[in-house]
Amino acid sequence: MIERRDVFQAIADPTRRAILTLIAIQAMTPNALAEHFDTSRQAVSKHIRILTECELVQQEHSGREIYYSFNPTKLKEVDAWLDQFRQLWEKRFDQLDKVLKQLKTKPHGK
Amino acid sequence: MIERRDVFQAIADPTRRAILTLIAIQAMTPNALAEHFDTSRQAVSKHIRILTECELVQQEHSGREIYYSFNPTKLKEVDAWLDQFRQLWEKRFDQLDKVLKQLKTKPHGK
DNA sequence: ATATATTGCAACCAAATAGTTTCAAATTAA
DNA sequence: TTAATTTGAAACTATTTGGTTGCAATATAT
Structure with missing residues (x-):
């Protein structure tokens, strides 16, 4: 098994796909996102990390909150x-x- | 982690994507496919199994050989x-x- | 009939994955 | 200043994944 971190692997997970759908509508904080899933905030944070590494999401800081938004360009690869x-x-x-x-x-x- | 076996998970693996590209050109046997990869025939067989479960490939028997071909309909989901x-x-x-x-x-x- | 070829499946293994809990850093509120 | 909020990262765990080798089943060739 070779280290992979590409767009295809990123969208393989249903939670990550759901995250993309949510933030495509409007930018959201990790806390707000986590409320939509039956999982911990930290788990959502890890998904966001993967999506960030693939440049599928962007972040914008606002005080102690971080708003994550969708970056569509990388999906064009798919x-x-x-x-x-x-x-x-x-x-x-x-x-x-x-x-x-x-x-x-x-x-x-x- | 929940049991997943959908199209998105199927195309997450680069070898499986390459298999799809190859058999989209022409139907191939597992042996012929395996020659294109730096892995065992059995490993390729396991990939084919997953692709079959997702209905991304079809098979046609010809004597002791099995020709696998690409079924595009499921990719429409993506x-x-x-x-x-x-x-x-x-x-x-x-x-x-x-x-x-x-x-x-x-x-x-x- | 016997040997060879093609294939799928089972058992096993190391690495990756997705999840958890705990904790530290930074910002805002009291 | 001190307490509360928001977040990411680290450590750990169970499951999944992709790979291997060995074997049995089937079909063809000799």
Whole structure:
């Protein structure tokens, strides 16, 4: 097992995905975030740490509070990876579309 | 830690992502796949098992060989999850676009 | 019929992961 | 100044993960 800390690994955890969804709506403090989960504040903090290391979140200090917000740029990496496969599922749709068109032109078979 | 075996966890591993890329081009046997990695055939087999459980790959038997191929439909789940964030990085682009347009209309500042 | 090839599965192991509790640092409130 | 709040980090633990080797099952080749 080799040390990995990339975006794919970061979004593998459902809690981290939920954190991203929450802070994408508005920046939040660790305390506020933790209230949404059935886990300790420290555990949430560790998730935030991982998300920060992947540059998926940004922080802004305000007194003793830290507001974490979502940084979408790194998620584009995932989108870019999906690109190579996108044609494949669109092709399937095209083929279905072709079949449906044929059914229209020859409504009762031949 | 709760039992997880979803698409996000499946694509978290770089070897599994590479397997998907390979079989997206053409169906392959575990033996053929293993040649592309610095790991044992059995380890590759375990990765394939996980990908199969997530319905990311399909198999077709041919004598004693098994050809694994890519099933794109489940990857759409990842694409769907990205959708909620897509606006955010497109908005950034729009803002940059706006700035560039302003530079064009007022080429030498004011 | 016997040997070879291809594969999945079980048992085992080291490392990583996600969680906990405890504690120290820094900021705000009393 | 002193107490309370907010936070991250350290130490520890149980579980998961990705890897290994060995083996049994099946299909093909000799």
